[in-house]
Amino acid sequence: MNLRRHRNRFADRIEAGRALAELLSAYAGRDDVIVLGLPRGGVPVAAEVAARIGAALDVLVVRKLGVPTHPELAMGAIGCVGDTVEVVTNDTVLSGLHISPADFDAVYQAELRELRRRTAAYRDDRPPVRVAGRTVIIVDDGLATGATIRAAVAAVRRQQPGRLVVAVPVGALDSCRQLDAEVDEVVCALTPEPFRAVRQGYADFSETSDEQVLAALATSTAPTD
Numbered sequence: 512m513n514l515r516r517h518r519n520r521f522a523d524r525i526e527a528g529r530a531l532a533e534l535l536s537a538y539a540g541r542d543d544v545i546v547l548g549l550p551r552g553g554v555p556v557a558a559e560v561a562a563r564i565g566a567a568l569d570v571l572v573v574r575k576l577g578v579p580t581h582p583e584l585a586m587g588a589i590g591c592v593g594d595t596v597e598v599v600t601n602d603t604v605l606s607g608l609h610i611s612p613a614d615f616d617a618v619y620q621a622e623l624r625e626l627r628r629r630t631a632a633y634r635d636d637r638p639p640v641r642v643a644g645r646t647v648i649i650v651d652d653g654l655a656t657g658a659t660i661r662a663a664v665a666a667v668r669r670q671q672p673g674r675l676v677v678a679v680p681v682g683a684l685d686s687c688r689q690l691d692a693e694v695d696e697v698v699c700a701l702t703p704e705p706f707r708a709v710r711q712g713y714a715d716f717s718e719t720s721d722e723q724v725l726a727a728l729a730t731s732t733a734p735t736d
Contacts, residue, residue: 512691513698514684520701523715524552524652527680528559530700535648535678539564543673544646547571548727549663550629551719553651556680558727560650568731569640570724571649571666572630573659574622578604579614586610589619590662591626593639597665601658633724642667646674652716653709654682654699657690664693681712 513534521527538544544566548557554570561568576587586608587600598619605615649663660677667675677690678698683706691697701712710716 512687513696514687514702520703520712520714521680523713524555524680524719525559527652527700527713528556528650529563531556531650531678531680531698532560532563534698534700535560535564535676538566538646538648538676541566541646543644544648545569545640545642546648546650547640547642547663547667549573549649549651549659550633550724551721552653554724554727555719556652557650558731560648560678561731566648567640568728570630570633570728571663572626572633573663573666574626575659576600576615576618576622578608578610579618585656585658586615586618588658588662589622589626590659590664590666591630592642592666592670595666595669596623596626597662597669599658599662599665601656629721632721633728642670642672644671644673646676647672648676648678650678652680653712654679654686654690655706655709656683657686660690661693664690681709682706 546557546561546566546568548554573590575585578584578586586604590597675694676696680700682699684702687699
């Protein structure tokens with residue numbers, strides 16, 4: 512696990528991506544590396560990483576499954592790579608809040624529709640990226656509980672990558688340690704203590720729009736087979 516704690520926060524996602532790219536310099540110049548950005552906020556970070564290490568960039572759509580009465584609290588997440596949709600659940604939240612199967616399924620179905628809408632919008636006519644046997648770097652703008660990234664990891668793992676790396680500019684130390692057991696490497700540039708939220712690692716943490724995601728993907732190197 513590669514952690515750095517040398518600064519207080521980043522100006523924005525662009526600066527965060529540049530700092531993260533420095534920590535990923537060992538992957539620069541390799542034709543087997545693919546960077547997958549999680550929309551929305553992870554894509555601008557991933558675009559900077561991909562550009563600076565000379566890797567292909569693509570999008571990996573993940574949706575949090577929020578508790579019906581507290582949508583910000585994750586009871587799980589879903590992720591999609593190609594035609595594969597993987598589900599990760601937060602069993603502690605499910606049991607502690609007594610979430611019924613019907614309530615869980617209602618949220619799942621709604622988020623699945625949104626996941627498919629975003630996948631179609633972001634990907635347009637481009638075919639799904641092939642990750643089998645390749646080094647895949649999953650990038651988001653931060654790691655809090657880890658639910659969404661764990662769904663992304665599960666979706667990518669099903670496709671049998673050669674090496675799986677998770678890279679974030681800002682992360683909760685405990686979540687980074689837990690995720691380190693599930694992937695080949697975790698890279699995090701900043702682990703605030705005490706950790707309250709991802710936004711504390713940024714001066715500007717304004718919402719990323721679909722248009723910004725599409726612009727970042729349009730200027731990137733497309734993955735090749």
